[in-house]
Amino acid sequence: MDVIELARALVLERHPDARAAFLGGSVLTRRRTARSDLDVVVLLDGPPAPYRASLRYGDWPVELFVHTEESWHDFVTPEIVRRNSPLLWMCADGALLLDADGTGARISDTAERLAAAGPPPVTATALEDARYALTDLLDDFGACTDAGERLFVVADLVRRSAELALLTHGTWLGGGKWLARRLEPVAPDLAARLDEAARAALRGEQAALTSVVTEVLDAAGGPVWEGYRRSGPRETA
Numbered sequence: 001m002d003v004i005e006l007a008r009a010l011v012l013e014r015h016p017d018a019r020a021a022f023l024g025g026s027v028l029t030r031r032r033t034a035r036s037d038l039d040v041v042v043l044l045d046g047p048p049a050p051y052r053a054s055l056r057y058g059d060w061p062v063e064l065f066v067h068t069e070e071s072w073h074d075f076v077t078p079e080i081v082r083r084n085s086p087l088l089w090m091c092a093d094g095a096l097l098l099d100a101d102g103t104g105a106r107i108s109d110t111a112e113r114l115a116a117a118g119p120p121p122v123t124a125t126a127l128e129d130a131r132y133a134l135t136d137l138l139d140d141f142g143a144c145t146d147a148g149e150r151l152f153v154v155a156d157l158v159r160r161s162a163e164l165a166l167l168t169h170g171t172w173l174g175g176g177k178w179l180a181r182r183l184e185p186v187a188p189d190l191a192a193r194l195d196e197a198a199r200a201a202l203r204g205e206q207a208a209l210t211s212v213v214t215e216v217l218d219a220a221g222g223p224v225w226e227g228y229r230r231s232g233p234r235e236t237a
Contacts, residue, residue, distance in 0.1 A: 003027050003060075007038050008097040010057045015066070019043045020104030021097040024090030025063075026177075037061040041090050043103050044068055050075070065090070069103055076114070083119040083166075084173040122167050128224055130167055134160045135223040138213050141206065154201045157209060158194045161216045165190055168220045190216075 007023040015021075025039035038060050042049075050071040053064045065087060067075065072087065079085030091111035096104045137157055144150045162179050166172070169186040173179070180191045190212075197208035217223050 003038065004095050004097065006058065006060065007040050007095075010038070010062065011040060011042055011097055014064075015042050015044060017044065018098065019045060019069075019101055020099045020107060022091050022094040022104070022108075023097055024094030028093075028095060037063055039063050039090050039094075040065065040097075041072075041087065041094070042066045043072065043107065069107065072107060076111075080114065080119060082173075084175060086175075086178075088115055118170065119172055122170055127167055127220060128228070129230075130160070130164045131217060131220050131222070131224040132228045134164055134213065134217055135225045138210065138217075138223075139225070141201075141213075142210065150204075151202065154198050154209065157213055158198050161194060161213050162190065164220050165216050168216075 004023055008021070011018050011021040020043040022041040023038060024041065025037070027036040027038055038057070040062060042064065044066060046068060049066045049068045051066050053066070055062050055064060067087075072091075076085050076088045079087060088111050091107050092115035096108055099105055134157070137153065137160060141150075141153050141157060144153050159179065162183055163173055165187050166174075166179075166182055171186055172182055174182040183191050193212050194209075197212045200207075201209040214223075
């Protein structure tokens with residue numbers, strides 16, 4: 001049984017009244033590995049949706065995302081604002097497993113349209129915040145002599161540099177492996193350069209990582225530190 005048939009059987013077994021279902025994630029791509037799981041989105045008419053569950057079906061680990069059509073929109077809308085919506089992409093790029101009443105086609109069309117439209121424009125404030133955070137972290141890195149601290153500073157530098165590069169290009173963000181995948185179309189060599197520089201940094205060789213991070217900062221408008229200011233929330237009567 002192939003993965004699409006397997007995922008469809010899972011949905012029909014657990015939610016025979018499903019209005020629609022999708023299979024998404026790496027399992028459908030050339031990046032599929034022996035440890036890939038089944039990311040399955042199910043659309044129901046009501047309770048027990050919404051819920052999320054991790055389970056095993058046969059030999060496969062499964063991440064199950066169960067929603068109503070309304071809760072799907074409730075989850076996706078703020079994720080789009082944060083520029084990172086796994087739920088959106090599971091339906092935009094995923095395989096439609098079943099569609100009992102047209103809900104699947106409607107969600108698929110909506111997801112594809114929203115994904116193609118891209119995230120909201122990056123505000124000047126958001127870009128400056130990201131530049132400031134990376135500038136401050138790079139300063140910490142330059143003064144870091146403790147190996148334990150260096151590990152976490154380097155890891156944060158790599159992540160924030162990748163995110164700033166994506167913000168600079170106005171594209172979607174991602175978490176974990178998806179951060180590297182989002183970089184491929186806009187900065188094809190950046191992940192590899194960050195990897196090589198980070199490995200050297202963990203050996204105490206700082207120059208390469210400092211150079212790559214500075215390059216990312218310069219492409220975004222340069223470092224930001226002195227003069228940076230943000231007001232806190234104001235109390236209202």
